[in-house]
Amino acid sequence: MSQSNVVPWQPVENLVALDGILEPSVIVQKAVNLRPKERKQIISNFQLENYEMASSYVFTKSMALLKMNLASMGMDFIGELLQRPDIDADSDPAQAVSDYEAINIAYELGAINKTQRMRLLVSMETVNHFAGSFDANDDDADMLPEEALTCVKVCVQSVLGLEKVEAAQSFISFREKLSSTTLAAEDPDIVQLLSSPYFFKKTCVSILLNILKSAKGAALENGSRNTVTIVPRVWPDLNGPERWQIGQAYSELFNDGKSAAIKSLHGVLVTTGGFDYVPESLRSNSFTQAAHAVLVAHQGMNNFYNEPKPMKELAAMGSSIPGPAFSSVMTATLAVKLGNRYGVSWGAAQYADQILNNLSEERWIYYLTEQLPQDTLILSKLGNSECAVRWIELLSSSGISAPNTTNRLLGALLAESLKGDAAKSQVVSRNAISILT
Missing domain, CATH: 1.20.120 (Four Helix Bundle (Hemerythrin (Met), subunit A))
Known part of the structure; x- marks a missing residue:
């Protein structure tokens, strides 16, 4: 099957016709x-x-x-x-x-x-x-x-209104193949993966890492071979958080002494030059769990009342945030700092400030250029003009310079944000929504 015949996994369009109906x-x-x-x-x-x-x-x-x-x-x-x-x-x-x-x-x-x-x-x-x-x-x-x-x-x-909610069934089938068979480099499923949206690539990496951590026997052998075949091919497209995830998995497997899985990931890291993403410790698990607790409070009822406690605990864990947990911590911290259309939990925001005030310019730039384009929660908040005003105030006071990016919409969003002009909130919101959609 040639690459030209492969159709990438794409969202389906289901919609019950209700346009214009107000009754x-x-x-x-x-x-x-x-x-x-x-x-x-x-x-x-x-x-x-x-x-x-x-x-x-x-x-x-x-x-x-x-x-x-x-x-x-x-x-x-x-x-x-x-x-x-x-x-x-x-x-x-x-x-x-x-x-x-x-x-x-x-x-x-x-x-x-x-x-x-x-x-x-x-x-x-x-x-x-x-x-x-x-x-x-x-x-x-x-x-x-x-x-x-x-x-x-x-x-x-x-x-x-839908008779049945359908998902990407072909990807679900592909997921089963990752542990049940060894795929050739030019297998149609792999070719399809390479031309599919980013979500499927990063999910494939997560599935392979899970196989390496938990599978045994033939499933582990197939997963190991598929890891060596697939991960180097998607590596150039992976963002920092996913590369850190691979480095973290290598560290965990090494500590657990799982030699077969270690060998396959070692080969991947040698091929890609990815050893920079292997952490020295597993502290990141604690940071990730604490960030998740913040988001649970933020997205639930009475969020303004419930956010301060987990946000305080996250801030108390230290200013040196491990690389693998950085994306989760930033999403949780900015979610609290930006709030929502109804306001901000000021009790939690003071602890969010502790984390943000300790960020170096390099880490700010890493978040803005590598993570923000994929951070659907923060982008959706920036689509609201009130949150956009808080974002502009935050970035303009951070002292960082406008980072270089090849993403035109992201570049425009950051340029207007760093000017510190709250009147530009509508421009920021439009660019955020454009990136999100």
């Missing part, structure tokens, strides 16, 4: 995954102006169904996609996977498109905000009917 009863009837009784209850809540109840119920049902569909591919596979070793085949998707993670995985696997992802993330933030408001005397704390309608519409379009 809740019409929208809800399209939700084929809800029982008639549930649809009637949602419509009744709209009629009674119980907008928060209606939108919260619909969003919760959507996330439950989305996670169930993702779990049908195997929770161990979901753990590989998220790089979460705590998730195994027996994990409960409702407990193990956050709403943000489910939405992002669904997009990356092609179950929803770019616009649906953006709207679902906005709906998540809106539902969580109103669910965490307990001031009975504040009329502004009530959800508006148009906010509820928007939430319900995107949930029906993206999840509840």
Whole structure:
């Protein structure tokens, strides 16, 4: 099979036609995954102006169904996609996977498109905000009917209105082959991988590393050979965080004395010149877990109240952030610092400042040029003009110079951010959304 005949894995386009429809009863009837009784209850809540109840119920049902569909591919596979070793085949998707993670995985696997992802993330933030408001005397704390309608519409379009949520089935099949057979260098699946979106390349690396760490017998032999064949070919396309992940895996395998797996990764690192990415210790695991705790608090209900404790613990771990954990720490820290459309947790922001104030210019530039283009959470925040203003204030006070980049949109975003002009927030937001989509 020639390369010209290979079609890269790409997101599918599923969309329930609801453009221009503003009547809740019409929208809800399209939700084929809800029982008639549930649809009637949602419509009744709209009629009674119980907008928060209606939108919260619909969003919760959507996330439950989305996670169930993702779990049908195997929770161990979901753990590989998220790089979460705590998730195994027996994990409960409702407990193990956050709403943000489910939405992002669904997009990356092609179950929803770019616009649906953006709207679902906005709906998540809106539902969580109103669910965490307990001031009975504040009329502004009530959800508006148009906010509820928007939430319900995107949930029906993206999840509840689809007969079945399909993902990248060909990639799932490829994942099985990585441990069941030894692939030739010009195998169509490998050629397909090389021309596919970045997500599939970094996920393939995660799957191979997981095979090296946990497989035995023939599965380990196949995984080792495929690692030597595939990783050097995707290495030039890998960003820093993924290269650090490979170096980290080598360190762990070396400490565990797994000679067969070590031999294959050693060959990869020699071929690619990747030994610079092998850490001296495994401190990074602790930093990564602490950063994850910050993001769980940030993306959940009552986030302004819950963020300070884990953010303080992350800041207390020291200013020398291990390379493999740097991307996770920066995402969590900037998420707290930028907040959301409703404001910032000032109690947590002071600890985020401790981390950011200790960053060298080199590390700032590394994040901005290597990680930011892939950091969907931070880019989605910059799409909001209020968060963009905070971003401009943060970068302009950092004292760093505009870094060189071949990414035109990223270059424009950074140039306007570093000028320190809050009036440029709309320009920053537009560029962030363009990079994200």
